[in-house]
Amino acid sequence: MLKFKLLFLLILSLTKTQAQEKKETYLFSKDIAANFENDKSLARFQTTSVDFSRSGYYKLGLETWDKQFNTDTSKKRNLSKEDSLYFKSFKPVNAKKYIIDRSKNEKLIIINEAHNNSRHRVFTTSLLQDLYKNGYRFLGLEALWENLDGKDFAVLESGFYTKESQFGNMIKEAKAIGFTVFGYESTSKVRDGGKTREIEQAENIVKIMNENPNAKFLIHCGYEHLVEGTPGIPTWEKAMAGRIIEMTGINPFTIDQTSYSEKGTKTLNSPYIQQVNQEYSAIMVNKENQAFTGSTENSKKIDCVIIHPVTKIKDNRPDWLSLPKDRKIVKIENAKITEYPALILAYRANEYEKNGIPADIIELITDTEKGNLVLKKSDYKILIKNKDYKVINEYSQSVK
Template sequence: MLKLKMIFLLILTSKAYSQAEKETYLFSKDIKTNFENDKNLSRYQVAATNYSISSYYKQGLETWDKQSASDTLEKKTISTEDSLYFKSFKPVNAKKYIIDRSKNERIILINEAHNNSRHRVFTTSLLQDLYNNGYRFLGLEALWKNLDNRGFAVLESGFYTKESQFGNLIQEATKIGFTVFRYEGTSRVNDGGKTREIEQAENIVKLMKENPNSKFLIHCGYEHIIEGVPSITTWDKAMAGRIIEMTGINPFTIDQTYYSEKGIPTLNSPYIQLVNRDYPVIMVNKDNKIFTGAIDDSKKIDCTIIYPVTKYINNRPDWLSLSKERKTVKIEKTKIKEYPALVLAYRINEYEKKGIPADIIELLDASGKSNLILEKGEYRILIKNSDYKIVSDFIQTVK
């Protein structure tokens, strides 16, 4: 009898994981199991990205950090010289600084870490003010296919764009009136990325020349914003450097990655604690010079955002509220038939077209405190059980 029970459990488990493989948005336990069964060197990066896509922000950061060898996880420090240099700068509100400076710029490049949805939320927060200042084009490295006239991303639009906050960034941009475009290169030349950087720049510059009176915002990954010497030496120059080379225009380059919080707190930059603010800042000195890193930094970017450590409200990052423009939405217990439950909120008519959920939460049991965070509007709420079967499907209005 025991043997039959074991076989039955194995069959159920096999069915669950078979179904999970077909799903885009996963329960945390399934991401963890996939990670533990994965023997590839890239498993930390894969799991971190999967956590991010399914809205497990903290787990995504933690998993990314764990790919470092254990002997590199020591508390970060800075030299006395760098500390004194840093203290010669004063914090200013990052959003305000960027919006003010954008008035006199033609093209802005802002980066992200691909497993960090906070960076996408910050870019989203800039959109309306940038549009008011004349920006009309938003270029996305992560976009595989242009949106055409649809106005929102779908699962086939890209890999990272499947994440809710990336989907929200795209939806907000199109709603405001931006033309959202892809600019990724198509060449598969194996030259360490040099051709890719050139092609990306060429695609952006082509559109700039076709629209000479328009301003451009480019949201990309990591070091593509480097104007100076990238750490990936095979590039020769990063995309930003190529844009300068092709146009003579110096882009306004903004880094979000260097001084964001880590999943493992001891890895946080000491600069975060030195700033001690509860909002993102850019450091400016009395001569209007911007802090971008150590004194001898050769990467050359225009500014670096220093983020505070995230505060959580009912297990959700406080910055998801977009300065309280979004509302907290509690799911009635009567709507949840069984636990654990995966709750996905889709804008009306987007789920049927394989759109991206505006938010996702996981509820492990009836005592779980986790709320959806959504802008005003109507949503189709889907609740899935551990077998990824939809057990509840209803419309929710957010006022």
């Protein structure tokens, strides 16, 4: 696990260059797979899993990420008797309701994501409207490279991970609701195992907090940056969240989405997912109103973990894409597609011309597959590309 995290830090310094080198941002799955086979670097599992995620291949992204650990997929995961008994002392509650209720008495919420898992971004997006009602006005994003003042959507140059549709949708939704969206990533090139990065991230957030002392903040970060206690990477000493506590004395409400997320191969899933067995994303709470965080000896110190249910495919798409209730299934007529395979990208009106992020992407290999986009009410430009990335059809689509 530690090796993976150290490798991931290495990628952060490379991603901007790699993104600029690619002629096409959104790729066919076969081309991503070919790039993976030709890439002999240690980071290929991580970069490829993000490539799959960015182009809409959720499961392939998870499967590729899992491959780096050489885990035996035939071996069933089991809990110890002690862990099982401990977990049974908690009961599931709806994660969204729990977070919104608790947010009323918080000033700073930090929620994380895995950078190859667009589901985490969809869940954070589903919180935005209710958090705004509860007084939250600032959304801080680790992945954002530019200031969005005066812009109501992200563009390709706004960041590396922000190129992914659900990340772009999160930014668009936040801006439309009224959030001030800001980036807080460190720009330091100091090589000290990430310690300076954690400090500078915290300093950038605290600066905005000090300028807006009465405001409430939501911070969306990657992986262990939300750890309040001892992070898994010793060279950090303290993670970003721990540094914020150190600088301000404010105790953030920290929400981990990554520890018990589903894997690309079902047998690799944590047994906790099966034990919860709910249709909704859950946070486990005991009689003392304490949330489950993994174990009684969890030195990382977070406030709660979300256990998302295993993805179900509905209308040929992941069911959680419709978690924001205003999204609808939009069928692509076969007559619109003259060549297969086809890559279909849906851009909000007037955003494609400004280098915007597509609201959704799907790939259709043959004419027997259902072409369903998941979009909210708006006007769109639909682009259809052939295997050579040539636009073979372009039309307008209104979703009401």
